[in-house]
Amino acid sequence: MASSTLHVCVTCRSEITAPEAERPGARLLAAIERRHESERAGVTVVGVACLSNCQRGCSAAVTGPGKWTYVIGGLDPDLHAGDILEFARLHRAHEQGLPVWRERPDHIRKNTIARVPPLHSIKEQT
């Protein structure tokens, strides 16, 4: 089973965040890293500075060699660490990184920002 990497935007902030407060994106990464190892099994978790989804943060992206990439938004560090990890596990378990729609957590279904095909995955037209 090919690996998957969960990139968590650590610079995401909300309008109500005071400038000196810890950024919600950093809190989301910390919340994910606090989850039990069994929930993170096989998923590599990394922090990244800005996924350019600032309008709909907090944000995370799931990628893997030969797999589709997904960008997920609207992640609340207090609510959705488990959901994004579950989606990353489903992504890891699917050969092409295309989790079955009905198996995806509800929040993930409603807050998918974009997806991008793997490199060299489709017939090149030009």
Add this chain to the structure above:
Amino acid sequence: MASSTLHVCVTCRSEITAPEAERPGARLLAAIERRHESERAGVTVVGVACLSNCQRGCSAAVTGPGKWTYVIGGLDPDLHAGDILEFARLHRAHEQGLPVWRERPDHIRKNTIARVPPLHSIKEQT
């Protein structure tokens, strides 16, 4: 110079598009393919069914081996074929796929939906 691929969502539609009309996404792909070869130099252009950016279409994504991936939205097939091709050329010309901000077309700067790091590009924390 590493190659870059421009994925154009051909299923993007707008609310004002009649069901039987050609989809704006397909028209965007056609508009890009009509551009002079010199504008497409080194950029592989492919159509793809749904980039899951349906709220802010038309959409396209630029990817390349070892490079950042960018998703761009709000693309009008009658206005922005040149802009997205210019961004793809800048992406191709930059080793990491990170075009200089001030050189990006204005529409691209204002309609960047998300970006995702290349695989294995950053220190893995877990």
